[in-house]
Ligand SMILES: Nc1ncnc2c1ncn2[C@@H]1O[C@H](COP(=O)(O)OP(=O)(O)OP(=O)(O)O)[C@@H](O)[C@H]1O
């Protein structure tokens with residue numbers, strides 16, 4: 001530090017002398033370079049003021065006492081700027097540590113909550129889930145039963161980031177402990193509701209839709225706990241229909257019962273499940289209409305289910321200038337035989 | 338080694354007196370203008386903490402002058418409530434001024450050596466040294 005000062009001090013003094021004589025722009029360009037060197041070496045403002053005081057004493061020999069006193073006053077005023085400046089690299093380093101901790105947590109979350117998209121005869125499945133930040137507050141899960149049936153969960157924690165992600169791990173482990181095939185969507189939600197009610201902070205809510213598909217009968221049964229309604233696409237009439245699901249979000253009241261709905265799926269029909277990160281996409285300040293989501297899904301509906309969801313995501317990612325505001329999860333199930 | 342001189346801190350005005358004494362002693366030891374200003378600022382921070390949190394206390398200055406070093410040692414002692422979590426108080430950004438580099442972490446930066454002892458209910462003792470370069 002001393003070295004940098006003394007090396008540039010001579011330089012500063014010469015530039016100052018030039019400037020005092022001619023008010024030359026070249027001297028100002030010169031001091032710009034000196035100042036860059038100072039910043040790079042963390043030279044503090046009070047040291048620069050001091051350098052200036054000394055340079056002036058050499059350059060001019062008729063300095064007034066008033067001027068000298070005022071410069072000492074300025075030097076004193078710079079001390080706190082120097083202190084604040086010294087904090088910057090530390091804060092930067094701290095931020096870096098936090099960031100890398102979060103990214104470890106995020107990859108751990110991926111492992112903990114990971115689910116494999118199962119192969120189900122006659123069913124083409126596509127799913128995409130992208131967090132707005134590093135940690136994902138959305139969750140989806142597939143359970144393939146020994147009887148060939150498929151359980152599908154999609155959930156969203158109200159809230160984002162790390163607390164939401166921690167909360168999801170709990171949901172996942174409770175679900176893992178259920179005897180898979182034997183349970184219906186409504187009893188799974190009823191159970192989870194109790195777990196959430198007992199274990200999660202009252203300010204945190206979870207919405208979930210649980211669906212169960214039985215390929216032999218082409219029957220889909222599902223229940224919802226306040227979750228963003230999904231859609232059913234009827235291939236024969238070429239129309240979408242919103243699921244009319246009713247149910248309280250998880251964790252509000254301990255004895256909530258959930259209603260179960262049932263429907264038959266025909267060839268080329270689609271079931272679309274999503275979270276509000278999809279339906280609450282924003283185009284500038286405007287929230288998109290749910291019809292827009294359906295239009296885009298329709299646009300890509302000739303593609304295999306996985307390509308379909310990926311293209312829909314890309315569309316909305318672009319629409320939002322590549323900055324998701326909420327976690328985005330979209331799932332499409334299409335019966336193909 | 339010269340006899341030490343102390344300033345009692347009781348009123349806000351005493352902070353100014355402590356600064357002045359600190360600066361004078363720094364000058365006598367041959368510290369440059371920048372270091373004088375830094376020492377005065379460190380005195381200010383310690384004296385203000387006594388005034389704000391302990392109500393009563395003392396700041397003492399002492400020359401250190403031996404073959405190895407020359408420097409100024411200041412000790413701020415009070416019999417106030419003490420600091421319950423020193424690590425937290427020493428953290429950047431914890432101060433009420435909110436991460437502008439001031440407070441105890443600032444004193445540590447302004448000085449070359451810093452040591453703090455505090456006991457709940459018994460008071461706080463902070464020692465800080467600046468060496469003449
Ligand atoms: N002498 C003291 N006795 C008791 N508590 C103290 C003393 N000095 C500091 N503290 C405690 O330690 C905390 C941190 O002190 P510090 O001087 O770093 O910041 P601050 O006084 O809160 O804000 P500022 O940046 O304005 O100084 C204080 O808020 C106070 O609670």
Ligand SMILES: [Mg+2]
Pocket residue numbers: 382385386440441
């Ligand atoms: Mg303070």
